Amino acid sequence: MNIRKTLATLGISALVGLSAAQAVAAGTIKIGSFLAVTGPAAFLGDPELKTLQMYIDEINTKGGVNGMQLELVHYDTGGKAKEAVGFAKRLIKKDRVDVIVGGSTSGSTLAVIPLVEKDRIPFISLAGSVKIIDPVKKWVFKVPHTDRMAAAKIFEDMKKRGIKRIALISGSGGFGKSGRSQVLALAPEQGIEVVSDESYGAKDTDMTAQLTKIRNTDAQAILCFGFGTGPAIVTKNVRQLGIELPLYQSHGVASKKFIELAGAAAEGVRLPASALLVADKLPASDPQKGLLLAYKQRFESKYGPVSTFGGHAYDGLMITVRAIERAGGTDKAKVRDEIEKTRGFIGTGGIFNMSPTDHLGLDLSAFKMLEIKHGDWTIVE
Amino acid sequence: MADQILQFLLxxxxxxxxxALVALGFAIIYNASDVVNFAQGEFVMIGAMSAVALSAGDGGLPMPVALLLAVLITVGVGVLLQRFAIAPARGASVVTTIIITIGASIFLRGVALLVWGKDIFALPAFSGDAPIHIGQATLLPQNLWVMGGAGLMVLGVHWFFGHTTIGKAVLACSCNRTAAHLVGINVGLMMLIAYGLSAFLGAMAGVLVAPITFTSYDAGVMLGLKGFAAAILGGMGNPMGAVAGGLLLGLIESLSAGLISSGYKDAIGFVILLLVLFFRPSGLFGRASVERV
Structure with missing residues (x-):
């Protein structure tokens, strides 16, 4: 008897719950996301998810978008491209989301593109590779700077210092490889010669062998392209070997963690990075300053040190929200058109001006060239 | 060129x-029970991560205390692992036990992820970062700590198995478990000792290398794999062979990175490993195994 009663209550409450959920669903905008929240790329996906949740909550408490509440449907890919495809399918077919903001790594984003194009759903990627938007795909956008821009920014700084011959050392992971090919492709047209091209494994613990080889070339600077522990070990090994050449790193290490890991060896290292890292050092006239400080303050009061990756999620989400506002609804084709018309949007990554031929909309000014001095970032002018 | 070679060798x-330090841990559990403990890399990680956690921040413990506690914690984990994961499967075959250790390694990694998060951490070097110059080549004081620590532990392990009753009892368990039991050896206790000792070696490796290599919850995977390769190369079950295998693998990697191609250094290392296994299936210094019928 008792059991029957419980079952009955459960059944009723389940029914009530279901209809309540349906009622909410009628007035919601579903934002789908697949991120590398765990696994080797967790440092990307983790702050991205936190940022999405934080701002979606905030938008909802302020009354939502066009009077509709936002609902986040997200899956953890663990950094695996294969998982990403499965989750993207589920987001589109089963969860029927209105737009996708996600894809922490270039691998998972590239794997999902054919699906997104086929099912015609607006997709804003949070991954770095230039291949995502070059050539332009109708439904695919991205917000982070590309590795090609990072290489261009580094070359710009090198030319100012009169550096013509460089040694390249890159990680064997996707980010390092993609960076390496961009550097090699861009160098000739910038008048820079790559005299040494070395690599290291993602989990390698010592790069002195490669750097000893580099020391015996006539390179005027060393450029390291990678993320994780590798670049920090390269930095320490360069100092250990007493190499005096200027050392450049990529935007892959643009976090306080790098300075912490490399310690004193990081002094004098230069790298291109988003303005978010130096928000408090920007001149008051900088249009991004207010937003950057607000995002930084909000993220740090809740979760700890801010990273540029969480910022990409902010940019992706806000561009989507603005586009839905302008489109006056969630019609996928209209939202896509409005995303493409994003102009003068001030995000954490820079000022976005998208167009039918440019689905990123950032230029080199979005990057700041930084130098590490006394264990902190300084802006190089 | 000579300077370069010297640097590659260092x-x-x-x-x-x-x-070599990681390989040594593999050798001990293999010696005691014929089992390859795939959670060995996780011992290294737990040693390093607990040392970082205990010594970090303003309220952190002084470095020597933190290191000691970190090693003790890891030994505790090793003993618990044996007691609650390996011992209950007493009658199981070696393969089953190996699979249990793989499961344990995934479990330990997961726990570390929950406890310490996904960040990468560095442990300060024991005696500074000023490089030591040998001709044109350099090495760090911490490198000497690693080499010295490895050397001491190899000698310790050699002495333990060759000259102590407990060490010989552990070996006896591997040779014939039933016979060991019959002559009055407490097999269960010997297994606990083997896992504890192996965790101790792992933790020592962890705290010694953490200032050079950094550490994170998944740092044990690659170190475990390389240590395993080294143990195979030298001959499973021979502590001296494990050390020789480790040094050899390190030298092969560094010389091929320096002289041939940094992109192929891991491939070259593994090709040599395969060749060794092809011509000497029991490793460079392993006893040939004899199957009695």
Missing amino acids: TGITVGATY
């Missing part, structure tokens, strides 16, 4: 000493 020995 690098190889440093990296090799790290592999």
